[in-house]
Amino acid sequence: MAERRASILVVEDDPDLRLVHSEILSHEGYPVMTAADGVEALELVERSGPPAIILLDLRMPRMNGWDFAERLRRKPHWRDIPLIVVAAHYRIADEAAAIGARAWLHKPVSIEEMLRVIERVYTETTAGKAS
Numbered sequence: 001m002a003e004r005r006a007s008i009l010v011v012e013d014d015p016d017l018r019l020v021h022s023e024i025l026s027h028e029g030y031p032v033m034t035a036a037d038g039v040e041a042l043e044l045v046e047r048s049g050p051p052a053i054i055l056l057d058l059r060m061p062r063m064n065g066w067d068f069a070e071r072l073r074r075k076p077h078w079r080d081i082p083l084i085v086v087a088a089h090y091r092i093a094d095e096a097a098a099i100g101a102r103a104w105l106h107k108p109v110s111i112e113e114m115l116r117v118i119e120r121v122y123t124e125t126t127a128g129k130a131s
Contacts, residue, residue, distance in 0.1 A: 006052030007031035007125075008118065011041040011068065012086070013060040023056060024111055038063025050081050053121055058087045058095060064102055069099035075093075082121050101125070126127075 008030045015036070022032040033048060035041035037060040037079040045051070054072075058065035065085065072078050085096040088107035096104035102124070103117045 007033050007048075008122075009033045009035065009041060009044065009051040009054045011035045011038065011054060011060070011065070012057045013037055014057075017057075017127070021065065021068055021109075023097060024114070028115060030118070030122075037061055038068030038071070041068055043111050045072070045078060050078055052116060052125055053082050053084060055084050055118070056101070058089075066095075066099060073100065073110075084117060084121060111131075 008009070008025055008054070010018055010025070010032060012021065013036050018034050018036065022034050025032045028066045033051060035044050039062045041056075042063070053129055056065045056068065063071075065087075068081060072081065072083075083096075083101040084100045085092060085098065085099070085104040086103070086107060086109060087095065089095070092104050092106055102121050103112055105117060
């Protein structure tokens with residue numbers, strides 16, 4: 001596996017899911033940042049810089065995923081951060097497309113599928129920056 005320099009931001013209000021996702025990604029060699037909602041995520045991106053990917057829950061307190069994505073896209077230097085939506089509702093594909101997400105994962109998330117989707121998006125993102 002190639003060494004990864006840019007991090008993945010996991011934005012999830014469920015503390016158990018946030019921990020599981022971050023531990024799996026860390027184990028796979030991805031540096032991980034976490035946030036419990038959109039407000040915390042925006043503050044983290046502002047403070048730490050843009051991650052390579054944002055794994056985004058949609059239904060969260062304080063600031064949900066839809067509002068977070070809208071605020072993120074307002075800043076030109078954050079506009080192209082790839083989003084992967086993680087949600088349990090039946091219209092996830094439509095919702096992901098509406099906010100410009102590169103991919104989506106339906107809860108409960110299969111670990112293998114999560115890693116496959118993240119690797120694909122990560123590869124596409126880093127390949128785009130190399131050209």
